[in-house]
Amino acid sequence: MRRLLILLAVLASLALLCVVAVVALNTRGEDPLPADMAAAPVTPSAAQVERGRYLALAGNCAGCHTTRGGAAYAGGVGIETPFGTVFSSNLTPDPQAGIGSWNAAHFWRAMHNGRSKDGRLLYPAFPYPNFTRVTREDSDALFAYLRSVAPAPTPNLAHQLRFPYDTQAALAVWRALSFTPGGFVADPARPAEWNRGAYLVEGLGHCIACHGTRNVLGATEEKLGLSGGLIPVENWYAPSLTSKREAGVANWDPRDIVALLKTGTSPRGSVMGPMADVVFRSTQYLDEADLQAMAVYLKELPASEAATAGGAPIRRDARVMERGGKIYDQRCAYCHGDVGQGALGAYPPLAGNRAVLMASTANLIQVVRHGGFLPATAGNPRPYGMPPFNQALDDDEVAAVLTFVRGSWGNDAPAVGAREMMRR
Known part of the structure:
Protein backbone atom coordinates (compact mmCIF):
# COMPACT_ATOMS: atom_id res chain seq x y z
CA MET A 1 0.00 0.00 0.00
CA ARG A 2 2.83 2.35 0.85
CA ARG A 3 4.46 1.78 -2.56
CA LEU A 4 1.15 2.45 -4.27
CA LEU A 5 0.74 5.72 -2.39
CA ILE A 6 4.27 6.77 -3.32
CA LEU A 7 3.61 5.92 -6.98
CA LEU A 8 0.36 7.89 -6.96
CA ALA A 9 2.14 10.84 -5.36
CA VAL A 10 4.86 10.75 -8.00
CA LEU A 11 2.30 10.57 -10.80
CA ALA A 12 0.32 13.42 -9.27
CA SER A 13 3.48 15.51 -9.03
CA LEU A 14 4.37 14.80 -12.63
CA ALA A 15 0.85 15.70 -13.73
CA LEU A 16 1.05 18.96 -11.78
CA LEU A 17 4.42 19.76 -13.33
CA CYS A 18 2.98 19.14 -16.80
CA VAL A 19 0.07 21.46 -16.08
CA VAL A 20 2.43 24.15 -14.75
CA ALA A 21 4.64 23.75 -17.84
CA VAL A 22 1.70 24.01 -20.23
CA VAL A 23 0.40 27.13 -18.47
CA ALA A 24 3.86 28.71 -18.49
CA LEU A 25 4.39 27.94 -22.17
CA ASN A 26 0.99 29.41 -23.01
CA THR A 27 1.74 32.71 -21.30
CA ARG A 28 5.37 33.18 -22.35
CA GLY A 29 6.12 36.39 -24.17
CA GLU A 30 2.73 37.82 -23.24
CA ASP A 31 2.72 41.42 -22.08
CA PRO A 32 0.20 42.31 -19.38
CA LEU A 33 -2.75 44.37 -20.53
CA PRO A 34 -2.65 48.05 -19.53
CA ALA A 35 -3.99 48.71 -16.05
CA ASP A 36 -6.37 51.41 -17.24
CA MET A 37 -8.32 49.53 -19.92
CA ALA A 38 -11.15 52.06 -19.67
CA ALA A 39 -9.01 54.94 -20.91
CA ALA A 40 -10.46 56.86 -23.83
CA PRO A 41 -9.34 55.34 -27.14
CA VAL A 42 -6.89 57.27 -29.27
CA PHE A 179 3.67 27.93 -30.84
CA THR A 180 6.23 30.41 -29.63
CA PRO A 181 5.35 34.12 -29.78
CA GLY A 182 8.02 36.21 -31.40
CA GLY A 183 8.61 39.04 -33.78
CA PHE A 184 10.24 39.74 -37.08
CA VAL A 185 14.00 40.13 -36.76
CA ALA A 186 15.66 41.80 -39.72
CA ASP A 187 18.81 40.20 -41.07
CA PRO A 188 21.51 42.91 -40.93
CA ALA A 189 23.48 41.10 -43.62
CA ARG A 190 20.60 41.53 -46.09
CA PRO A 191 19.39 44.68 -47.85
CA ALA A 192 16.25 46.47 -46.68
CA GLU A 193 14.32 45.24 -49.73
CA TRP A 194 15.00 41.58 -48.88
CA ASN A 195 13.98 42.15 -45.26
CA ARG A 196 10.76 43.83 -46.34
CA GLY A 197 9.98 40.83 -48.54
CA ALA A 198 10.74 38.44 -45.69
CA TYR A 199 8.43 40.41 -43.38
CA LEU A 200 5.55 40.22 -45.84
CA VAL A 201 6.02 36.55 -46.81
CA GLU A 202 6.67 35.25 -43.29
CA GLY A 203 4.24 37.53 -41.45
CA LEU A 204 1.09 39.01 -42.89
CA GLY A 205 1.32 36.95 -46.07
CA HIS A 206 1.48 33.74 -43.95
CA CYS A 207 2.62 31.87 -47.09
CA ILE A 208 3.83 28.90 -45.05
CA ALA A 209 0.23 28.21 -43.99
CA CYS A 210 -0.26 26.68 -47.44
CA HIS A 211 3.25 26.19 -48.80
CA GLY A 212 4.58 24.50 -45.67
CA THR A 213 4.59 20.91 -44.49
CA ARG A 214 2.39 20.09 -41.48
CA ASN A 215 3.00 17.51 -38.78
CA VAL A 216 0.44 15.11 -37.33
CA LEU A 217 -0.79 17.84 -34.97
CA GLY A 218 -1.47 20.19 -37.88
CA ALA A 219 1.40 22.55 -37.05
CA THR A 220 3.60 23.88 -39.84
CA GLU A 221 7.17 22.59 -39.84
CA GLU A 222 9.04 25.89 -39.64
CA LYS A 223 12.42 24.24 -40.18
CA LEU A 224 11.30 22.95 -43.58
CA GLY A 225 10.20 26.41 -44.66
CA LEU A 226 8.22 26.86 -47.86
CA SER A 227 8.91 23.34 -49.07
CA GLY A 228 5.35 22.58 -50.19
CA GLY A 229 2.43 20.78 -48.67
CA LEU A 230 -1.05 19.42 -49.27
CA ILE A 231 -3.65 21.92 -48.09
CA PRO A 232 -5.74 20.05 -45.49
CA VAL A 233 -9.20 18.93 -46.66
CA GLU A 234 -9.08 21.06 -49.84
CA ASN A 235 -6.79 18.51 -51.56
CA TRP A 236 -4.83 21.14 -53.44
CA TYR A 237 -1.07 20.88 -53.25
CA ALA A 238 0.76 24.15 -52.58
CA PRO A 239 4.03 23.49 -54.42
CA SER A 240 7.44 24.01 -52.94
CA LEU A 241 8.81 27.52 -53.37
CA THR A 242 12.32 26.20 -52.79
CA SER A 243 12.37 23.65 -55.61
CA LYS A 244 12.99 24.50 -59.25
CA ARG A 245 10.99 21.39 -60.16
CA GLU A 246 7.89 22.74 -58.43
CA ALA A 247 7.33 26.47 -57.86
CA GLY A 248 10.79 27.81 -57.08
CA VAL A 249 11.57 31.12 -58.78
CA ALA A 250 15.31 31.37 -58.21
CA ASN A 251 15.94 31.49 -61.96
CA TRP A 252 13.02 33.81 -62.76
CA ASP A 253 13.35 37.45 -63.70
CA PRO A 254 11.91 39.48 -60.78
CA ARG A 255 9.57 41.17 -63.24
CA ASP A 256 7.94 37.81 -63.96
CA ILE A 257 7.42 37.13 -60.25
CA VAL A 258 5.87 40.57 -59.79
CA ALA A 259 3.62 39.98 -62.81
CA LEU A 260 2.45 36.63 -61.41
CA LEU A 261 1.55 38.17 -58.04
CA LYS A 262 0.00 41.25 -59.66
CA THR A 263 -2.02 39.71 -62.47
CA GLY A 264 -2.09 35.95 -61.87
CA THR A 265 -0.10 35.21 -65.00
CA SER A 266 3.38 35.77 -66.38
CA PRO A 267 5.60 34.44 -69.18
CA ARG A 268 6.83 31.75 -66.75
CA GLY A 269 3.54 30.48 -65.35
CA SER A 270 0.08 31.23 -63.99
CA VAL A 271 -1.94 30.56 -60.83
CA MET A 272 -5.03 28.46 -60.22
CA GLY A 273 -6.84 26.99 -57.24
CA PRO A 274 -6.34 28.60 -53.81
CA MET A 275 -3.48 30.77 -55.10
CA ALA A 276 -5.84 32.36 -57.62
CA ASP A 277 -7.95 33.54 -54.70
CA VAL A 278 -4.87 34.97 -52.98
CA VAL A 279 -3.98 37.00 -56.07
CA PHE A 280 -7.59 38.07 -56.59
CA ARG A 281 -8.18 39.22 -53.00
CA SER A 282 -4.70 40.23 -51.91
CA THR A 283 -1.51 40.49 -53.92
CA GLN A 284 -2.94 42.29 -56.96
CA TYR A 285 -3.53 45.29 -54.68
CA LEU A 286 -0.01 45.51 -53.27
CA ASP A 287 2.25 48.29 -54.48
CA GLU A 288 5.12 47.60 -56.84
CA ALA A 289 7.76 48.15 -54.16
CA ASP A 290 6.29 45.47 -51.90
CA LEU A 291 5.80 43.02 -54.77
CA GLN A 292 9.41 43.62 -55.82
CA ALA A 293 10.56 43.01 -52.25
CA MET A 294 8.64 39.74 -52.12
CA ALA A 295 10.18 38.74 -55.46
CA VAL A 296 13.69 39.43 -54.15
CA TYR A 297 13.03 37.34 -51.04
CA LEU A 298 11.45 34.44 -52.92
CA LYS A 299 14.28 34.35 -55.45
CA GLU A 300 16.83 33.90 -52.68
CA LEU A 301 15.12 31.11 -50.76
CA PRO A 302 17.57 28.26 -50.11
CA ALA A 303 17.16 25.49 -52.68
CA SER A 304 15.85 22.16 -51.42
CA GLU A 305 16.63 19.94 -54.38
CA ALA A 306 17.19 16.30 -53.65
CA ALA A 307 19.85 14.59 -55.72
CA THR A 308 18.30 12.41 -58.40
CA ALA A 309 20.10 9.83 -60.48
CA GLY A 310 19.41 9.65 -64.19
CA GLY A 311 17.82 6.53 -65.52
CA ALA A 312 15.93 4.92 -68.33
CA PRO A 313 12.58 6.44 -69.34
CA ILE A 314 9.62 5.27 -67.31
CA ARG A 315 7.83 2.24 -68.76
CA ARG A 316 4.14 2.81 -69.40
CA ASP A 317 1.13 0.64 -70.08
CA ALA A 318 0.56 0.92 -73.83
CA ARG A 319 -3.19 0.42 -73.48
CA VAL A 320 -3.50 3.21 -70.91
CA MET A 321 -1.42 5.52 -73.11
CA GLU A 322 -3.58 4.73 -76.13
CA ARG A 323 -6.78 5.34 -74.18
CA GLY A 324 -5.39 8.57 -72.71
CA GLY A 325 -4.27 9.76 -76.13
CA LYS A 326 -7.76 9.33 -77.54
CA ILE A 327 -9.28 11.27 -74.66
CA TYR A 328 -6.68 13.99 -75.12
CA ASP A 329 -7.47 14.32 -78.83
CA GLN A 330 -11.20 14.56 -78.09
CA ARG A 331 -11.14 16.80 -75.03
CA CYS A 332 -7.85 18.67 -74.73
CA ALA A 333 -6.01 19.14 -78.03
CA TYR A 334 -8.23 21.97 -79.27
CA CYS A 335 -6.83 24.28 -76.57
CA HIS A 336 -3.53 22.71 -75.52
CA GLY A 337 -2.37 21.68 -79.01
CA ASP A 338 -1.70 18.40 -80.74
CA VAL A 339 1.73 18.15 -79.15
CA GLY A 340 1.00 19.94 -75.90
CA GLN A 341 2.37 23.25 -77.14
CA GLY A 342 -0.49 25.39 -75.79
CA ALA A 343 -1.39 28.83 -77.11
CA LEU A 344 0.58 31.91 -76.06
CA GLY A 345 -1.42 34.18 -73.78
CA ALA A 346 -4.34 31.78 -73.57
CA TYR A 347 -3.69 28.12 -72.83
CA PRO A 348 -0.56 26.89 -71.04
CA PRO A 349 1.73 24.39 -72.74
CA LEU A 350 1.71 20.90 -71.27
CA ALA A 351 5.01 19.78 -72.78
CA GLY A 352 7.78 20.50 -70.29
CA ASN A 353 5.38 22.18 -67.86
CA ARG A 354 6.65 21.59 -64.33
CA ALA A 355 3.09 21.75 -62.95
CA VAL A 356 2.41 18.68 -65.10
CA LEU A 357 5.62 16.92 -64.06
CA MET A 358 5.49 17.42 -60.28
CA ALA A 359 5.57 14.33 -58.11
CA SER A 360 2.24 15.33 -56.58
CA THR A 361 -0.65 14.88 -59.01
CA ALA A 362 -3.23 16.47 -56.68
CA ASN A 363 -3.56 19.72 -58.64
CA LEU A 364 -3.77 17.99 -62.02
CA ILE A 365 -6.61 15.81 -60.79
CA GLN A 366 -8.39 18.79 -59.25
CA VAL A 367 -8.11 20.85 -62.43
CA VAL A 368 -9.36 18.08 -64.72
CA ARG A 369 -12.21 17.19 -62.38
CA HIS A 370 -13.33 20.62 -61.28
CA GLY A 371 -11.74 23.08 -63.70
CA GLY A 372 -9.11 25.70 -63.11
CA PHE A 373 -9.46 29.43 -63.42
CA LEU A 374 -7.02 32.30 -63.25
CA PRO A 375 -8.07 35.31 -61.17
CA ALA A 376 -9.64 38.26 -62.94
CA THR A 377 -7.29 41.15 -62.19
CA ALA A 378 -6.76 44.67 -63.47
CA GLY A 379 -3.79 43.42 -65.46
CA ASN A 380 -5.64 40.38 -66.83
CA PRO A 381 -9.36 41.16 -66.62
CA ARG A 382 -10.62 38.37 -68.90
CA PRO A 383 -8.47 35.31 -68.25
CA TYR A 384 -8.96 32.02 -70.03
CA GLY A 385 -9.97 29.06 -67.88
CA MET A 386 -10.10 25.29 -67.84
CA PRO A 387 -13.62 23.79 -67.83
CA PRO A 388 -14.46 20.92 -65.45
CA PHE A 389 -14.64 17.41 -66.86
CA ASN A 390 -15.99 15.64 -63.78
CA GLN A 391 -19.32 15.15 -65.49
CA ALA A 392 -17.75 13.73 -68.66
CA LEU A 393 -14.81 11.60 -67.46
CA ASP A 394 -14.74 8.90 -64.80
CA ASP A 395 -11.75 8.27 -62.54
CA ASP A 396 -10.15 5.74 -64.91
CA GLU A 397 -10.43 8.17 -67.81
CA VAL A 398 -8.99 11.06 -65.80
CA ALA A 399 -6.08 8.84 -64.75
CA ALA A 400 -5.53 7.70 -68.35
CA VAL A 401 -5.43 11.17 -69.90
CA LEU A 402 -3.13 12.48 -67.17
CA THR A 403 -0.85 9.48 -67.60
CA PHE A 404 -0.74 10.24 -71.32
CA VAL A 405 0.07 13.93 -70.76
CA ARG A 406 2.79 13.09 -68.20
CA GLY A 407 4.40 10.65 -70.63
CA SER A 408 4.22 12.48 -73.98
CA TRP A 409 6.14 15.16 -75.93
CA GLY A 410 9.29 14.65 -73.86
CA ASN A 411 7.47 14.53 -70.51
CA ASP A 412 8.59 11.61 -68.37
CA ALA A 413 6.67 11.62 -65.09
CA PRO A 414 5.11 8.58 -63.40
CA ALA A 415 1.66 7.37 -64.37
CA VAL A 416 -1.44 8.38 -62.43
CA GLY A 417 -3.08 5.34 -60.88
CA ALA A 418 -6.10 4.39 -58.84
CA ARG A 419 -4.30 5.22 -55.58
CA GLU A 420 -3.84 8.86 -56.59
CA MET A 421 -7.45 9.11 -57.71
CA MET A 422 -8.72 7.73 -54.40
CA ARG A 423 -6.72 10.28 -52.44
CA ARG A 424 -8.34 13.18 -54.23
Missing part, protein backbone atom coordinates in the same frame (compact mmCIF):
# COMPACT_ATOMS: atom_id res chain seq x y z
CA THR A 43 -8.48 58.59 -32.45
CA PRO A 44 -6.49 57.18 -35.38
CA SER A 45 -5.33 59.39 -38.19
CA ALA A 46 -6.61 58.97 -41.72
CA ALA A 47 -3.12 57.81 -42.72
CA GLN A 48 -3.15 55.09 -40.07
CA VAL A 49 -6.57 53.84 -41.20
CA GLU A 50 -5.43 53.78 -44.83
CA ARG A 51 -2.29 51.94 -43.79
CA GLY A 52 -4.45 49.38 -42.00
CA ARG A 53 -6.63 48.94 -45.09
CA TYR A 54 -3.53 48.15 -47.13
CA LEU A 55 -2.23 45.72 -44.51
CA ALA A 56 -5.60 43.94 -44.42
CA LEU A 57 -5.21 43.37 -48.15
CA ALA A 58 -1.65 42.14 -47.68
CA GLY A 59 -2.88 39.63 -45.10
CA ASN A 60 -5.94 38.64 -47.19
CA CYS A 61 -8.05 39.15 -44.07
CA ALA A 62 -11.30 39.39 -46.03
CA GLY A 63 -10.61 35.99 -47.59
CA CYS A 64 -11.37 34.26 -44.30
CA HIS A 65 -13.53 36.85 -42.55
CA THR A 66 -16.05 37.68 -45.29
CA THR A 67 -18.62 35.21 -46.57
CA ARG A 68 -19.76 35.36 -50.17
CA GLY A 69 -22.44 38.04 -50.33
CA GLY A 70 -22.01 38.83 -46.62
CA ALA A 71 -20.99 41.99 -44.83
CA ALA A 72 -17.29 42.80 -45.02
CA TYR A 73 -15.28 41.28 -42.16
CA ALA A 74 -18.42 39.91 -40.45
CA GLY A 75 -16.92 36.41 -40.22
CA GLY A 76 -18.78 33.14 -40.57
CA VAL A 77 -16.50 31.48 -43.13
CA GLY A 78 -16.10 27.79 -42.36
CA ILE A 79 -12.45 26.72 -42.42
CA GLU A 80 -12.29 22.96 -42.69
CA THR A 81 -9.45 21.18 -40.92
CA PRO A 82 -8.66 17.51 -40.25
CA PHE A 83 -10.05 18.09 -36.74
CA GLY A 84 -13.36 19.70 -37.73
CA THR A 85 -14.56 23.10 -38.89
CA VAL A 86 -13.44 26.41 -37.43
CA PHE A 87 -15.60 29.46 -38.21
CA SER A 88 -13.97 32.85 -38.64
CA SER A 89 -15.00 35.57 -36.22
CA ASN A 90 -16.68 38.93 -36.71
CA LEU A 91 -14.03 41.65 -36.97
CA THR A 92 -16.39 44.58 -37.46
CA PRO A 93 -16.77 47.21 -34.70
CA ASP A 94 -20.16 45.88 -33.60
CA PRO A 95 -20.03 46.02 -29.77
CA GLN A 96 -21.77 42.66 -29.20
CA ALA A 97 -20.95 40.44 -32.18
CA GLY A 98 -17.67 42.02 -33.30
CA ILE A 99 -14.66 43.71 -31.73
CA GLY A 100 -16.38 46.97 -30.86
CA SER A 101 -15.55 46.51 -27.17
CA TRP A 102 -11.89 45.72 -27.90
CA ASN A 103 -9.02 48.15 -27.81
CA ALA A 104 -5.64 48.09 -29.58
CA ALA A 105 -4.02 46.12 -26.73
CA HIS A 106 -6.63 43.35 -27.01
CA PHE A 107 -6.12 43.18 -30.76
CA TRP A 108 -2.34 43.10 -30.40
CA ARG A 109 -2.61 40.22 -27.93
CA ALA A 110 -4.73 38.28 -30.45
CA MET A 111 -2.27 38.92 -33.27
CA HIS A 112 0.89 38.40 -31.26
CA ASN A 113 -0.15 35.79 -28.68
CA GLY A 114 -3.23 34.13 -30.14
CA ARG A 115 -5.45 35.04 -27.20
CA SER A 116 -8.90 36.66 -27.39
CA LYS A 117 -10.12 39.62 -25.34
CA ASP A 118 -11.75 37.31 -22.80
CA GLY A 119 -8.56 35.29 -22.39
CA ARG A 120 -9.57 32.31 -24.51
CA LEU A 121 -6.88 30.68 -26.60
CA LEU A 122 -7.52 31.06 -30.33
CA TYR A 123 -7.36 28.24 -32.84
CA PRO A 124 -4.45 28.52 -35.28
CA ALA A 125 -6.82 28.55 -38.26
CA PHE A 126 -6.35 32.23 -37.42
CA PRO A 127 -2.66 32.21 -38.38
CA TYR A 128 -1.22 33.89 -35.31
CA PRO A 129 1.86 31.62 -35.54
CA ASN A 130 2.70 33.88 -38.52
CA PHE A 131 1.02 37.09 -37.38
CA THR A 132 3.15 37.05 -34.23
CA ARG A 133 5.87 38.52 -36.48
CA VAL A 134 3.75 41.58 -37.29
CA THR A 135 4.94 44.78 -35.61
CA ARG A 136 2.86 46.57 -32.98
CA GLU A 137 2.66 49.58 -35.29
CA ASP A 138 1.12 47.49 -38.07
CA SER A 139 -1.19 45.71 -35.63
CA ASP A 140 -2.48 49.07 -34.39
CA ALA A 141 -3.02 50.23 -37.98
CA LEU A 142 -4.99 47.08 -38.78
CA PHE A 143 -7.13 47.60 -35.70
CA ALA A 144 -7.73 51.24 -36.65
CA TYR A 145 -8.92 50.17 -40.08
CA LEU A 146 -11.22 47.44 -38.77
CA ARG A 147 -12.75 50.00 -36.40
CA SER A 148 -13.61 52.07 -39.47
CA VAL A 149 -15.61 49.44 -41.37
CA ALA A 150 -19.38 49.21 -41.10
CA PRO A 151 -20.55 47.37 -37.95
CA ALA A 152 -22.35 44.10 -38.65
CA PRO A 153 -24.41 42.40 -35.92
CA THR A 154 -23.63 38.96 -37.33
CA PRO A 155 -23.16 36.56 -34.39
CA ASN A 156 -20.11 34.34 -34.28
CA LEU A 157 -20.76 30.69 -35.08
CA ALA A 158 -19.71 27.90 -32.74
CA HIS A 159 -16.82 25.82 -34.03
CA GLN A 160 -17.62 22.25 -35.01
CA LEU A 161 -14.60 20.33 -33.77
CA ARG A 162 -14.36 16.74 -32.59
CA PHE A 163 -13.48 15.91 -29.00
CA PRO A 164 -10.91 16.56 -27.59
CA TYR A 165 -9.92 19.21 -30.15
CA ASP A 166 -12.88 21.34 -29.06
CA THR A 167 -11.39 21.89 -25.60
CA GLN A 168 -9.17 24.70 -24.39
CA ALA A 169 -7.02 22.12 -22.60
CA ALA A 170 -6.17 20.35 -25.86
CA LEU A 171 -5.47 23.68 -27.54
CA ALA A 172 -3.20 24.67 -24.66
CA VAL A 173 -1.17 21.48 -25.09
CA TRP A 174 -0.94 22.10 -28.86
CA ARG A 175 0.30 25.65 -28.28
CA ALA A 176 2.83 24.49 -25.70
CA LEU A 177 4.28 22.12 -28.29
CA SER A 178 3.86 24.17 -31.46
